[in-house]
Amino acid sequence: MTARDTGTEQLIKNTAKNLFFAEGKLHATTQEIADAAGVNRTLVNYYFRSRDALFDQVFHDAQKELLDLLDDVIDSDMPFKEKMKNLIDVFMNQAMQFPYRELFIITEMNRHDVIESKIARVEKVNGMLQEIEAEMEKGTIRKMNPRHFLINLFSMMAYPLVTAPLNKIIFNMNDQDYTALMEERKKLIFETIFP
Amino acid sequence: MTARDTGTEQLIKNTAKNLFFAEGKLHATTQEIADAAGVNRTLVNYYFRSRDALFDQVFHDAQKELLDLLDDVIDSDMPFKEKMKNLIDVFMNQAMQFPYRELFIITEMNRHDVIESKIARVEKVNGMLQEIEAEMEKGTIRKMNPRHFLINLFSMMAYPLVTAPLNKIIFNMNDQDYTALMEERKKLIFETIFP
DNA sequence: CTTTTGTTTAACATTTTTGTCAAACTCAAG
DNA sequence: CTTGAGTTTGACAAAAATGTTAAACAAAAG
Numbered sequence: 001m002t003a004r005d006t007g008t009e010q011l012i013k014n015t016a017k018n019l020f021f022a023e024g025k026l027h028a029t030t031q032e033i034a035d036a037a038g039v040n041r042t043l044v045n046y047y048f049r050s051r052d053a054l055f056d057q058v059f060h061d062a063q064k065e066l067l068d069l070l071d072d073v074i075d076s077d078m079p080f081k082e083k084m085k086n087l088i089d090v091f092m093n094q095a096m097q098f099p100y101r102e103l104f105i106i107t108e109m110n111r112h113d114v115i116e117s118k119i120a121r122v123e124k125v126n127g128m129l130q131e132i133e134a135e136m137e138k139g140t141i142r143k144m145n146p147r148h149f150l151i152n153l154f155s156m157m158a159y160p161l162v163t164a165p166l167n168k169i170i171f172n173m174n175d176q177d178y179t180a181l182m183e184e185r186k187k188l189i190f191e192t193i194f195p
Numbered sequence: 196m197t198a199r200d201t202g203t204e205q206l207i208k209n210t211a212k213n214l215f216f217a218e219g220k221l222h223a224t225t226q227e228i229a230d231a232a233g234v235n236r237t238l239v240n241y242y243f244r245s246r247d248a249l250f251d252q253v254f255h256d257a258q259k260e261l262l263d264l265l266d267d268v269i270d271s272d273m274p275f276k277e278k279m280k281n282l283i284d285v286f287m288n289q290a291m292q293f294p295y296r297e298l299f300i301i302t303e304m305n306r307h308d309v310i311e312s313k314i315a316r317v318e319k320v321n322g323m324l325q326e327i328e329a330e331m332e333k334g335t336i337r338k339m340n341p342r343h344f345l346i347n348l349f350s351m352m353a354y355p356l357v358t359a360p361l362n363k364i365i366f367n368m369n370d371q372d373y374t375a376l377m378e379e380r381k382k383l384i385f386e387t388i389f390p
Numbered sequence: 391c392t393t394t395t396g397t398t399t400a401a402c403a404t405t406t407t408t409g410t411c412a413a414a415c416t417c418a419a420g
Numbered sequence: 421c422t423t424g425a426g427t428t429t430g431a432c433a434a435a436a437a438t439g440t441t442a443a444a445c446a447a448a449a450g
Binding site: 024162 | 219220221222297298300301302304305316317320337339340342343346347349350351353354355357358360361362365366367376379380383387390
């Protein structure tokens with residue numbers, strides 16, 4: 001076995017991810033993916049067997065990428081405030097590059113029977129929730145259901161990038177303006193959750 | 196001309212909206228729409244000429260529904276705080292019913308050359324931004340770029356409903372729990388923007 | 391009751407998208 | 421250079437989705 005590895009498999013997958021996550025073409029055809037990658041469409045079948053199989057792989061990859069990101073933050077033993085600053089920076093950078101990744105995950109969740117009982121993860125999130133409650137006790141952040149704290153945080157980070165096309169029209173801004181607004185936003189979100 | 200009006204046209208459109216906005220099937224086929232409406236697929240073509248034409252109509256409807264909602268709030272001459280309370284209540288109720296409506300608009304914006312220079316609306320939004328700035332001067336809300344204020348508000352309202360399936364898993368909640376969390380959220384958002 | 395007109399249906403045609411296969415190709419190993 | 425494995429390609433087949441048409445149907449108008 002020679003395992004020549006021309007990189008085509010990765011190229012196809014990465015191109016697909018770019019179409020899905022960056023350009024928001026959540027249901028691109030195999031032809032569109034192949035064209036964007038500059039390869040023959042048949043190679044999608046050669047490497048991934050079927051369109052669905054490719055989508056499955058990308059779906060699981062995306063899920064893992066997202067959860068790994070969260071794990072990195074949760075598991076780091078920085079002080080809470082540092083953690084949050086870090087999270088905002090890393091997550092928003094990713095969101096600016098791949099605004100539609102979470103949407104892809106969500107729309108694909110319909111197709112995948114998501115029975116995956118992520119019990120270990122649930123416990124991890126519970127740990128995070130407790131850490132947040134502890135901060136509320138300390139008075140560094142406002143008291144509330146800690147789930148709302150996390151929901152607020154991720155909403156403020158992710159949504160404005162998903163709705164960028166709409167917002168640009170509503171606010172009459174061009175791409176450059178909007179990117180600047182999103183950079184400015186990192187600081188603002190931090191100040192919003194730590195009043 | 197008798198104009199018999201069996202209500203089929205509206206039935207098809209409403210069913211499509213429900214699939215798109217409520218169930219998140221943003222690229223449902225004509226067959227799926229017809230099945231959900233309980234009518235023959237050919238009727239989609241009879242009433243709307245083509246699949247694209249149906250999507251176009253729903254797209255423009257959704258755009259109008261959303262903008263009308265905003266107009267109602269902006270144009271009402273209540274005090275600012277009342278306006279916001281009202282907006283949160285109305286918008287979140289709609290978001291709970293049609294969580295994917297804005298996503299549909301955004302994904303469809305790729306297909307529609309959105310040249311629509313909504314200059315009149317831009318002025319309206321500018322008015323709103325000025326009203327927000329005035330409130331900041333008065334000290335009722337925290338000082339920031341007023342665009343961030345609006346973005347924060349809509350993010351906190353809309354995103355948790357889009358990501359409901361994901362959040363239910365992460366937080367280990369069932370549908371009922373999550374609905375309760377969203378109801379509770381109305382008050383929380385109000386308190387977050389008026390600290 | 392018959393006609394007229396709008397509505398609905400089934401059968402068919404077309405287009406789009408996906409999947410398969412054998413042949414051509416490429417490059418490392420022998 | 422020749423062999424052989426993995427890779428790429430084009431032609432073809434199959435499936436899915438959309439669109440068209442003529443005929444059947446239903447209800448109001450005459």
